[in-house]
Amino acid sequence: MNDGIVDVTVDLVVVEQFLNTLDERTFSWHGERHTGHDGLTSVQALSGWLEAHGLVTAGQELGPADLTAAVALRDGLRAALIDDGDGAKTAQALAAFPLRLAPDSSGRLRLAATSGTAGLDAIVETVASNVAGGGWSRLKLCSSTDCRWAFYDTSRNGGGRWCSMEACGNRNKTRAYRRRHAD
Template structure:
């Protein structure tokens, strides 16, 4: 797995802090939840993913920025409109800065919100590199789970063929064969 894909996995996990799934599977009812309900929850998530170091206290404004970024990125994944991604990143300014490691330039975010800059930089780099088009929301209306599409042609629609793909294909089959 390339570094860009590994980095997008963290963005995928960030997007999935909002779980909108609302379906039954094998008799179990899944109800969604929001993993970013408090400053403490955001801090714990960022620390778990090594995105913010100890000693930096987050504020309510940081939580609001994180939730706005998540909402904007999820909205950006709902269509092929690149302007949506640009709008999602607009509140998080990006600049080119010297990269000491390569001697070239790299994108750097400086939003003032600890931990979010890495996510913003990852999204911007993946957009520039073409990997962003592989990050998608499940096409199932009662799921909307973010996933990285590993299909050969990039045409995957479901977070899981075993769950969402199967449920939706079964529904379509039943509709076609209804009397």
């Protein structure tokens, strides 16, 4: 710990998993209906998720304000992924989490969130660093309206639209094909 800042580094995979604590999928796949759920419905659920991802230590006290901040951050970041051509929604999602420059363990400067909200600062720092470095544009929400799953776009040109070509991509392309041939 340095000057009250925990030096925890996470990557966009953890941010993706954080965004997917809200599962809005409502489609059927191989005959089974998927029903979404919210993984952050209680302080205990938030604490468990943060502990499982190494963002807080076991037994670290969290409160209702931490849950409120986590849900607001997640919802704001998800909204920013939908349509954020100018970055305003991402900036708005991060507004409640002040950032400053702080030295890391090697003495170099890094972005440090200093909100004091247990476990969320590392997520905010990762998002802010990736916004600055261009990696944030690869994190997307599935374009399928009955999915909206967050995914990291690994396509060559960054133009991926669906979380999975096998599921969402195939369903959407099949729907478009049927619409074209129904006319």
